[in-house]
Amino acid sequence: MRFLLLVFFLLFSAVSQAQVSRAKMPSPPPAPSYLNVYLLNPELRYERGNSQELEDRRPLNFALAYQAHKFTLLAEYARFTEDTGNSTSGIDRTHQDLVLWLRYHAFNFEAGNAKFIFYGAAGAGGYEEEVKTTLMGTSRTDKSSLQFMSGLGAGGEATMAVNKGFAFLAGLEGRALFASDFDPNPVWSAIVRLGIQITL
Amino acid sequence: MKRVLSRIIAAICLSGALVACAPQSDSASEAGTVRVLAPMSNSKAGYSLDILELKGIEDLQTVSGHFARFFLSPRIVDNHLQGTAPKGRFIRNGGGDYIPANEITQQLVTVYAHMQRLAQLDEDLGAGGVNKWPRDIGVAVKVKGGVYNNAFYDGKTDSMLFVPYDQQGLPIAINGGILAHEHFHSLFYKLVLKESPYKGNAHDRPEFLNSVGITEEKARERKVLPIMTRIEGEPMDASTQYFYYHAALSRGLNEGLADFWGWMYTGDPDFIAQSLPNERSARSLKAADENSVNALPSLNIVQRALNIYYSSGDEKAMKQYVVGLAYSMATSYSRVMKRFTDIYARERSIDSLQARKDVAKILVKTLPKIAEGFQKLEGRYYTSVDFMVSFIEQLGAMHEAECSFVKDVLNNTNSDLTVKFACKKDEQERWSVEKTAVKAPAESESETASSESVK
Numbered sequence: 001m002r003f004l005l006l007v008f009f010l011l012f013s014a015v016s017q018a019q020v021s022r023a024k025m026p027s028p029p030p031a032p033s034y035l036n037v038y039l040l041n042p043e044l045r046y047e048r049g050n051s052q053e054l055e056d057r058r059p060l061n062f063a064l065a066y067q068a069h070k071f072t073l074l075a076e077y078a079r080f081t082e083d084t085g086n087s088t089s090g091i092d093r094t095h096q097d098l099v100l101w102l103r104y105h106a107f108n109f110e111a112g113n114a115k116f117i118f119y120g121a122a123g124a125g126g127y128e129e130e131v132k133t134t135l136m137g138t139s140r141t142d143k144s145s146l147q148f149m150s151g152l153g154a155g156g157e158a159t160m161a162v163n164k165g166f167a168f169l170a171g172l173e174g175r176a177l178f179a180s181d182f183d184p185n186p187v188w189s190a191i192v193r194l195g196i197q198i199t200l
Numbered sequence: 201m202k203r204v205l206s207r208i209i210a211a212i213c214l215s216g217a218l219v220a221c222a223p224q225s226d227s228a229s230e231a232g233t234v235r236v237l238a239p240m241s242n243s244k245a246g247y248s249l250d251i252l253e254l255k256g257i258e259d260l261q262t263v264s265g266h267f268a269r270f271f272l273s274p275r276i277v278d279n280h281l282q283g284t285a286p287k288g289r290f291i292r293n294g295g296g297d298y299i300p301a302n303e304i305t306q307q308l309v310t311v312y313a314h315m316q317r318l319a320q321l322d323e324d325l326g327a328g329g330v331n332k333w334p335r336d337i338g339v340a341v342k343v344k345g346g347v348y349n350n351a352f353y354d355g356k357t358d359s360m361l362f363v364p365y366d367q368q369g370l371p372i373a374i375n376g377g378i379l380a381h382e383h384f385h386s387l388f389y390k391l392v393l394k395e396s397p398y399k400g401n402a403h404d405r406p407e408f409l410n411s412v413g414i415t416e417e418k419a420r421e422r423k424v425l426p427i428m429t430r431i432e433g434e435p436m437d438a439s440t441q442y443f444y445y446h447a448a449l450s451r452g453l454n455e456g457l458a459d460f461w462g463w464m465y466t467g468d469p470d471f472i473a474q475s476l477p478n479e480r481s482a483r484s485l486k487a488a489d490e491n492s493v494n495a496l497p498s499l500n501i502v503q504r505a506l507n508i509y510y511s512s513g514d515e516k517a518m519k520q521y522v523v524g525l526a527y528s529m530a531t532s533y534s535r536v537m538k539r540f541t542d543i544y545a546r547e548r549s550i551d552s553l554q555a556r557k558d559v560a561k562i563l564v565k566t567l568p569k570i571a572e573g574f575q576k577l578e579g580r581y582y583t584s585v586d587f588m589v590s591f592i593e594q595l596g597a598m599h600e601a602e603c604s605f606v607k608d609v610l611n612n613t614n615s616d617l618t619v620k621f622a623c624k625k626d627e628q629e630r631w632s633v634e635k636t637a638v639k640a641p642a643e644s645e646s647e648t649a650s651s652e653s654v655k
Contacts, residue, residue, distance in 0.1 A: 048287060048289070049302070050302040050303050050304050051304075051340075052272055052286050052287065052304065052340070082301075082302060084302045084303035084304075085303040085306075085371070086367070086368050086369075086371070087368050088368060088369055088370050088371075089239060089303075089306070089370060089371055089374060090303075091300060091301065091302055091303055091306060093289075093291075093301045093302060129291045129301065130291075131291050131299045131300075131301050133237060133249055133299065133300075133306075135239045135247060135248070135249050136246075136247055136370075138248070138249070140237075140249055142237070142291060142293035142297075142299040143291070143293060143294070144291040144292055144293065145292070145294070181290075183287060183289065
């Protein structure tokens with residue numbers, strides 16, 4: 001079943017790409033490209049916690065992106081911890097992931113110095129988790145191997161140009177993060193991105 | 201617009217393909233024998249983090265298998281636990297071992313591991329077949345009014361129930377001694393209480409909090425007992441006293457032997473205090489003066505205590521007083537059994553673990569005799585002496601120090617002044633306890649010639 005699903009998705013994506021290729025028009029004049037640095041990204045993820053309810057996680061999140069034409073390639077690092085137990089018996093889990101996102105800018109608007117883009121995104125990357133187990137003052141640390149994860153997202157971003165080479169960025173994105181050990185799978189996430197844009 | 205849609209579809213499909221490629225969750229697919237990290241008690245080193253094998257696992261994500269199945273905040277329907285299974289979270293380390301990644305997962309794994317050990321222990325001690333496996337276990341159990349830091353065994357559902365733990369000690373669900381304590385209740389329920397009219401007091405569903413178990417609240421109840429000496433009401437009638445006496449005795453015996461079981465399993469006389477430090481003085485199996493451990497709760501003392509509580513005039517609180525009294529009695533039973541075991545180990549030059557197992561084996565044989573005693577009362581009171589006599593009948597030949605201790609316990613416990621116990625040696629140097637009829641002390645201190653061996 002999983003194999004059939006895989007074949008179906010690969011065929012479908014190939015056909016879609018083929019249609020895009022056929023519809024290609026002569027290239028427009030070269031558009032400027034940008035380096036986006038997202039310094040402050042408050043994120044909320046929901047996963048099943050120790051209470052067995054969906055609990056929110058607030059990862060530390062940094063991202064760096066290259067934007068050109070209608071695409072943005074964004075590398076995102078996120079890290080959060082979950083501490084459970086008490087001073088006698090405790091478990092601290094640290095999750096960190098690195099995901100490479102490809103955004104397609106579906107809609108663009110401009111108004112004065114402000115630019116708005118709305119995009120869909122797909123990402124793939126890896127994550128690892130580290131667990132520190134403490135019992136009566138002694139502890140040990142175990143680490144998982146790198147695990148595959150992927151994601152789908154959609155969002156909007158606004159740019160306010162200060163001058164030709166520099167702008168401030170603000171965006172909001174919702175996404176679903178997939179991995180075999182995520183619970184639930186997908187993990188839902190919302191992120192606000194604040195940063196700067198440098199024209200290359 | 202068409203191009204845009206095509207690209208979005210392509211991106212979605214590609215991501216879907218990536219998800220489809222992702223391997224299935226390791227823990228969800230893991231079954232059979234699984235190596236996990238768990239805090240386990242070791243009679244020599246105390247608690248330590250060990251990699252151990254969980255056997256008979258059917259689904260590691262819910263830690264269900266041959267020995268246990270878990271229910272999250274269960275409801276009770278038709279005498280069964282009903283509810284969803286809690287989901288564990290693991291990581292797999294470089295050695296291929298599964299490491300619990302949060303507290304509840306660690307608790308599921310640890311309870312399962314102890315159930316696996318206790319199942320083997322049941323077999324070793326002659327109690328195999330008494331319990332059905334897998335055991336039903338409720339975690340994060342919600343009790344009306346909010347109860348924390350407790351564990352219960354409920355006989356009607358044949359399940360072990362854990363309410364949340366919010367103290368800073370060893371969580372109850374990973375305290376091997378408390379798990380063994382609760383497990384013993386299941387043996388006591390099936391071998392002693394199931395047909396007893398006094399089980400209701402300990403296991404009534406509406407009186408959920410009175411289910412036998414480890415409770416901290418009981419310590420507070422005990423603290424108020426000594427001040428309840430104000431005589432206001434009428435004395436108790438015979439049938440009420442008879443009921444309350446046996447309710448207190450059966451529960452005290454159940455709790456005391458369960459405490460012994462916890463010590464037998466862990467070797468830690470303060471296993472309860474690991475989780476409930478406030479219980480240390482009341483529930484420790486280690487007495488400040490070991491020589492003071494030489495009596496069980498006597499018929500007279502228990503009756504007198506019940507009369508005092510009853511005469512206080514607060515009938516509503518009577519049930520609580522009985523519970524408090526039972527816990528006080530329990531400590532006597534557990535300490536006497538521990539001291540006997542220590543003497544047994546010394547006399548026979550065996551290590552403590554072997555001695556604990558030997559005595560536990562004798563206790564397993566004694567439990568059906570206690571049930572027989574309860575069933576054949578016909579108006580008579582079942583006493584701690586009856587229990588001790590049943591125990592030494594199953595024990596067989598004793599060594600001199602063992603016999604001397606048992607004889608002292610029997611004489612100090614016995615409320616019948618016409619009977620005394622003495623040690624007797626046979627030709628093969630084997631010791632046994634002999635019951636001797638004596639005249640009333642006021643008339644004569646000399647013993648009569650009539651005697652009857654209890655072994």
